[in-house]
Amino acid sequence: MKALKYDANGLLTGVAQDADSGQVLMVAMMNAEAVAATLQTGKAHFWSRSRKKLWMxxxxxxxxxxxxxxxxxxxxxxxxxxxxxxxxxxxxxNVSCFYTDLDEDYVKPIV
Known part of the structure; x- marks a missing residue:
């Protein structure tokens, strides 16, 4: 039997990609409830780690x-x-959450 592999917090990564253009739009976490709601409704649902709640x-x-x-x-x-x-x-x-180029301001030196 196939099964999803959730992490220790009961989450996995969900990547939303435009079905037509292929552009990656966003990344968010999903728990079993979010996966079930997505499949049942046909609308993307995710788990908010900061608010600790399901959101569409x-x-x-x-x-x-x-x-x-x-x-x-x-x-x-x-x-x-x-x-x-x-x-x-x-x-x-913005159309996608990925609109900023990575530069040295984002990268902290490893000490």
């Missing part, structure tokens, strides 16, 4: 991610959600 992407903004398919990685510890967007995926208003 777009529940307040209206920028919902309609899930077209869900793929499991080879280790069973990450999910790829192929989605159609209803507005920007990032809470900043």
């Amino acid at each position: 992407k777009g529940e307040t903004s209206g920028n919902i991610l309609d899930v077209q398919a869900v793929k499991v990685d080879c280790d069973g510890d990450a999910l790829l959600l192929l989605v159609k967007t209803r507005g920007p995926a990032c809470h900043t208003g």
Whole structure:
């Protein structure tokens, strides 16, 4: 029997990717409840570690991610959600959360 592999906190990584363009839109954590809600509703749900609660992407903004398919990685510890967007995926208003280039300001020296 196949099973998802959640970490010690009961979470796995969920990556939302635009089903048409292939652009990576966002990454968030999912628990079993978020996975079940996503599959049942066809809308992307995640687990908020800071608020410690289930949330549907777009529940307040209206920028919902309609899930077209869900793929499991080879280790069973990450999910790829192929989605159609209803507005920007990032809470900043950007299409994707990945709009900033990594530079030395982000990298702290290893001591």
